Amino acid sequence: MDLQIAEQKINEIRSLLNQYGYEYYVLDNPSVPDAEYDQLMHELLELEERFPQLKTSDSPSVRVGGAVLDLFEKVEHRTPMLSLGNAFNEQDLRDFDRRVRQAVGDNVSYVCELKIDGLAVSLRYEDGLFVQGATRGDGTIGEDITANLKTIKSIPLRLRENVSLEVRGEAYMPKGSFEALNKAREERGEDLFANPRNAAAGSLRQLDPKIAASRRLDVFLYGIGNTGASGVISHSEALNYLDHLSFKTNKERRKCATIDDVISFVNGWVEKRPHLPYEIDGIVIKVDSLEQQAELGTTAKSPRWAIAYKFPAEEVVTTLIDIELSVGRTGVVTPTALLVPVKVAGTTVQRASLHNEDLIREKDIKIGDKVVVKKAGDIIPEVVNVLGDQRTGDEVDFHMPTHCPECESELVRLEGEVALRCINPKCPAQIREGLIHFVSRDAMNIDGLGEKVISQLFAEKLISDVADIYMLTREQLLALERMGEKSVSNLIKAIEISKSNSLEKLLFGLGIRHVGAKAAKTLAQQFFTMEKLAEASKEDLIAVNEIGDKMADSIVAFFEQEEAKELIKELVTAGVNMEYKGAKPVSAEESDSIFAGKTVVLTGKLEQLSRNEAKEKIEALGGNVAGSVSKKTHLVIAGEDAGSKLTKAQELGIEVWDEEKLLVELNK
Template sequence: MDKLEAKNRIAELVQLLNKYGHEYYVLDQPSVPDAEYDQKMQELQRLEAKFPALVSTASPTQRVGGEPLDKFQKVEHHVPMLSLGNAFNEADLRAFDRRVTQLAAEPVVYICELKIDGLAIALTYENGTFVRGSTRGDGRVGEDITSNLRTIRSIPLTIQEKRSIEVRGEAFMPHHSFLALNKGREEKGEMVFANPRNAAAGSLRQLDPKVAASRNLDIFLFGYGKWEADSLPSHSERLKYLAALGFKINPEWKRCTTIDEVIEYVSYWSTERPNLSYEIDGIVIKVDDLQQQEKLGFTAKNPRWAIAYKFPATEAVTKLRTIELSVGRTGVVTPTAILDPVQIAGSTVQRASLHNEDLIKEMDIRIGDTVVLKKAGDIIPKVVRVIEEKRTGDEVEFSMPKQCPSCNSELAHLEDEVALRCLNPNCPAQLKEGLIHFVSRDAMNIDGLGEKVIEQLFQAKLIKTIADLYRLKKEELLKLDRMGEKSVQNILNAIEASKSNSLEKLLFGLGIRHIGAKAAQTLAAHFHTMDELCEATYEDFIAIDEIGEKMADSIVQFFSEEKVIELLQHLSTMDVNMTYLGPTQSQMTAIFSNQTIVLTGKMESFTRSEAKKLVEANGGSVTSSVSKNTDIVIAGEAAGSKYKKAQELNIPIWDEQKFKEAIES
């Protein structure tokens, strides 16, 4: 076969295979057997190998062809990807309808769509060819994940018309892909994903597209960013047009002429959602007419013509099989319910904290009970009640033990605490939990030393104290299971880098009772060195505004212990920094001086903890709820009810960019 014949045959195969792929992955109506598809794919691969100059970006062989990336590049959205305001009940939906109809001053028609629980993305096509895909990010700037998105076979590499367009959608992991992924990870001894959304987001943020390809993700398109001028006057017609171009549109959308029809649609899917093959967490309601959308416009964060109804937290019924006890780093013994596995709000739940003995007695929870579980905020599972009428008489009352489940030391109640504590400083469980705390992000932030690795090192008797971390040898680590040359070197590099942390990180990592990250920052900024801290008296500590009596007592007691002095000496000889490297109180800019700040939503550039520290370092205090005493609300993505409350109270609202600019200035 000469080059011209090969060119024609490759073009024919690309067109056929893309057509077959669209039928299979988008329409769910395959027109040829799998064997025929495979045979043509193999023929195409042979021809492209022989004539590499003829390989096109539209070829289905190029879905997984990229090399692993070092990092993702930033992408600016020409049209911001704004979040939606939330509705939680029928009253909220009717209030939304009243606002819309009053502002529009004419009847409106709504489009209702399922709110897919995945990762929001944008796809850009130029002259009909897929050229870039990105995450939502903060709504204005996302990350370029084109290589990973090309692995999703329901995303067309070319569309029916040679036009330029940017479309928006939700990438997600279907139930069958999620179950298969977690089963494989369990068999390998790897940590399973909590739910399909986390799995989808984690897959699309892999630097190696081959990993994303193995996860079998899917997508539904629901909107658009950049759109060339045309005569399509409504959102519903654009949805139909997107489907005609070859995009996968969720088929369950509905046009509703009244708010009552909207509420019926919401009610229907509230009960039918378990029957879907993918997760949804609500319903999106949009004004259909595009001219009305333009007239209604936007608030600072949300379109006025759309709202997201959020499903209430899901409940599930299951059996409580036993109660396990765990010992934390401060010696607190916590009971945990071990349950028959049950699906709730998109994830399989087998454990739920019972917090303490008083709660168990108050709810009269017994081993063998049938209980109702609820996920607080669709995240944390908790037992909310016992179904007493299902008791058989075989249930067993539970009482807390007198001895520590880890070291058999006598348990004690301290002061007026509800919790039971193990007071043995050499308790293995406390030592291990203390190490996990020491390497955590807010403490020494030693990347690669997660809970499982610490457990592994502890079981292998390679570490017992904090100082042991800095004595680890490469040859010791290489002997452990699943420890390769590269991962071991990364861990050792991270341990070495942690030696340069500022004093407050070490202070917090030491786990002094009553001393959190904020107090550690205050102490470090005040005393500057570990030596000065060790020599300080109770009166020195209590003189600091933010240090109370209990905290001062705890600090004095901690630094008076011989084993602590010995540990600090060891760390010092290992070149662990003992000096504060941050700004002094006099150097700190006071942009938030004496102001009360509320943080809400998710930020792109900071974790919640990091943003809190920045506010506090600049003179402000952070509270969890919005009130008339709040000075500023700093809102990230999906800000929710706090954002709404701030609007109602006319409290200044800053977005992430304004917060960053204030800090940097």
């Protein structure tokens, strides 16, 4: 067979396999038996082996898995993958609806979708070709798992149109695949996966794509990161467009005209969910209009136009066999119940939160009690109550210790707190937990430095503070158990990559009390460098939006410590970046623009600028763009069909511009 004939034959087989695969994996309506599909795939693999120059990245043969990877590269999402706020009851849903209507008016409809219990992924296509797939990660930076995602047969490798776009979805493991996987692992004497979500996540983070291919994963796509040229104006249209392009979407969705319709949909699935071939842990409710979504905007963590209703918590009975104490990075001593393993909400539970000593006393919890354990979705299991009538007399009272279980320092209860706390700054547990926090995903995000490795390095006295991480040598790491050449090379590379993180990652990683991820980014944007932040007074800090007295005191106290000053010096010497890498905001003093120092609200549809473009341009000139109108608002930009925000601005006597006036001022 010559090259030309081989190419023609390969193209014919690929076309058939793509069609049969779409019918089987997306439409769930196969037109040929499995044996015919398998025979064609076998023929394709043989031809591509004989003519390797004809193999392409969108060939169905890539789904069997390719070469083993060295590590996962980082991917920065072009549009952040935000998490959703939660609703747990009908009132939460009605409150969400009230907030939405207050912002955009009463002419609003919703789309309800099943919340698949899996792993959020982002897929990028260029000219119709699948070029990259990534995990959600921390929402801004994920991991490149393209090779593993190509093994999921419901993900199209080439679209029906040559469009460039990014789509979001949920990769999951069907119940049947999960049961087969655990059965095989049990026969091999391996640990079982706790639930399908963990199994899916573990499968997609395998460096060998053949492992992912063997686990029969699936995916539902639920959104477009950037609608591009598709011209859709609503979420429901976007889902239909995904169907048109040959993506697999979940058909169990409904457009609802009122919140009562939403609640009816939610209640129906509370009963029907056990009969699905995959796990769901709730319902996602989204405002349908993309224009209204833009007007509602987002917080730092979640969109204001969507919410996730979590199904009611499942409760089971088991035995509390002991209470374990752990010391966190802030010194808080937390009791945890050790339980006889029990299945609850799709997960095998062996531990549950007891929060603090007061709760143990209030619920009269004893070691040996029969207890009711509650868990809903991702929420940490907790002990709800004790079945006192089932006591035998052998139960034992529990007493919190007077001294730290790690360092023997006396425990204290600070004024206004219920928790017992170890205040010894040299407590090994606090140092170890601080190190674990530093390398975590939302902080410095160092792959390969998980809790076990950090604990091992700490026990071996190879690290005692976060700066020591950057002094680790290949020889030291190779001496550790279960650390081979490849693992060590990947870890050293990950440590090196982390040095270039933007300042907010480092600030959050340092574990300054009361400074979370959002505050760390606010501080980084405001002060831009670690040096300027360290020099800031309490007054400087309080002047920053969202920074209060307590946080300001904590920041000042941290940077006054000699230990903190020395630590920063060591990190600088190691080459760790100390600057914010985003766009530097322009202060009111630095700008002579009319927007400088003013709070601006955007409402309605702009014709020549997107809302994000307008926001970026205003902020670049020293303005602050807010999401709602208040007495502190200086200016409202009203586009077409402006709603309640315009009305409120007029009531308050706030200056209102149209888009034409905005463009004139932006272009001065």
